[in-house]
Amino acid sequence: MIFYKAQTNGNDFVIIEADGHKLSLSQKKLIADRKYGIGCDQIIFVTQENGRYCLDFYNQDGSHANMCGNGSCATALLIKNKYGVTCMEFEVMQDAENFPIKVGSLGKPVQAYLDRFLGCDVVKSPAYHTAPQENFYKAQIFGNAVTVNFPLPQQKGNILTTGNKHLILDASEIGKVNEFSRFNSDCNIHFVKHLSSNTLRVRTFEKGVGWTLACGSGAVAAGYHSKIEGKINIIQDGGKAIVEIKKSYVSLTTVPKIVYEGEFYESRNI
Numbered sequence: 001m002i003f004y005k006a007q008t009n010g011n012d013f014v015i016i017e018a019d020g021h022k023l024s025l026s027q028k029k030l031i032a033d034r035k036y037g038i039g040c041d042q043i044i045f046v047t048q049e050n051g052r053y054c055l056d057f058y059n060q061d062g063s064h065a066n067m068c069g070n071g072s073c074a075t076a077l078l079i080k081n082k083y084g085v086t087c088m089e090f091e092v093m094q095d096a097e098n099f100p101i102k103v104g105s106l107g108k109p110v111q112a113y114l115d116r117f118l119g120c121d122v123v124k125s126p127a128y129h130t131a132p133q134e135n136f137y138k139a140q141i142f143g144n145a146v147t148v149n150f151p152l153p154q155q156k157g158n159i160l161t162t163g164n165k166h167l168i169l170d171a172s173e174i175g176k177v178n179e180f181s182r183f184n185s186d187c188n189i190h191f192v193k194h195l196s197s198n199t200l201r202v203r204t205f206e207k208g209v210g211w212t213l214a215c216g217s218g219a220v221a222a223g224y225h226s227k228i229e230g231k232i233n234i235i236q237d238g239g240k241a242i243v244e245i246k247k248s249y250v251s252l253t254t255v256p257k258i259v260y261e262g263e264f265y266e267s268r269n270i
Contacts, residue, residue, distance in 0.1 A: 003031075003265045005038065006079055008070035008256040010213030010238025012040045015075055020045030020056040020093075027266065030060040038264060041209050042072045046079075048113075053079065056093040066094040066135075067163020069216020070241075073146040074256035076139035081258060090137045092163060133161070135143025147253045148219070149224055153224050162209070163251070166221035177205050190218045190225070199233040200226060213238030220250050 004015040009095050014031055020043070023031075030037045042065060045056040055075060057065035072090060135253035138149045140224065154161040158168045167184050180189050186207065193201040202222050204215040219234040223243030234241045242253040 003038065003264055005259040006074035006078065006256060007259055008074050008214065008216065008254050009236055009241065011070040011215060013044050013071045013074055014038050015044045015046060015078055017046050019047055020058065022032045025062045028058050029125045030062045030266065031264065041212055042068050042071050044075055046075055050173050051231060052089050052091055054091045054093065059147060060210045063208040065164060067092050067217045068234050069148060069220060069252045070214055070254060072137060072139060073216060073254045076141060076146045076148065077256045078258055086141045090139060092135045092137065094135050094163065114153040119257050144255050145253055146256055147251050149249045150220050151249060153250065158225060160189060160221040160225055162217040162220045164217050166218050167189055168192060168222055168225045174203065181205060188215060188218050190222050192222050195235065198228055198230060201235045203237060204265050216241065216252050216254065218244055220252050224250055
C-alpha cells in the first residue's frame, strides 16, 4: 500500500489514496501505531468523485474524526504536488451523531465554565452569527501556504463545532485536563491564553490521540471563540497558524509539509 507521511505544525498524518472502509479497525490502528506501524495522529483516506475530493479521517486509536483542519491543509498540498490543482473543494465524511451540539457530556453542564473564559459565550459582532454546519470545505494554495475555509462554527457556550467538537478553556484550567476529558469525552480540549490583542497561545488535548502539537479545527474554534476581529495568530506547541473570521466562513492558513512517500507491508515477510 502506497502512503504519504505529512505534517502541519507537528500534527502528523498518514495520507492514503483509497477508501477507508476497505481497512479494518485493527489495520488502521496498526498504521497509526508509532512502534509497530508508520505512526501518526490521524490517518487520512482520499478519494475523488465528480471533481470533488472526499476526505475520511481516523484518529490514532482508530476512532473516526469528523474533520481535521491541519490534515486538510496537508492533503491539499499533496493534491497540488501530484496533480497541479491549486484550488479545490473537499467533502468530509462525518458521523451523524456529532450533531447537534449537546449541552454537556455525561450530564455535566458546560455552563459552569463560561465565566472562566472572558465571561462571554457569543461572538461580539452581530455579523458573526452561527450557521448550520456543513461538511464542505474549500482549499487554496499560495506558494508554501495552504488556506482552508470552514463553515461558520456552531456554538453553545464554550463548546464549538468546526466539524469536530471543541471545548475552549482558559490556560489556567490545564491541570484539570483529565477531569475535563472524562466529562467531555466527545470533545477536543483546548487551553487558551491571550498573548496580545491578536495572538492566542493554545495547547490541545485531542480526542483519540491525547496531547498533540497542533490542531487546525481547534485553532479555528479558539479563534472564533476569542471575539478577535481580523487575522488571529494561533501559537501552538508545533508552530503557528493564522485564523481569520469572515461573515460567512472562517479561514485557517498553515504551512504543511509532505515528509516522505512510502510503501506499507502488513505483518508479512518481505
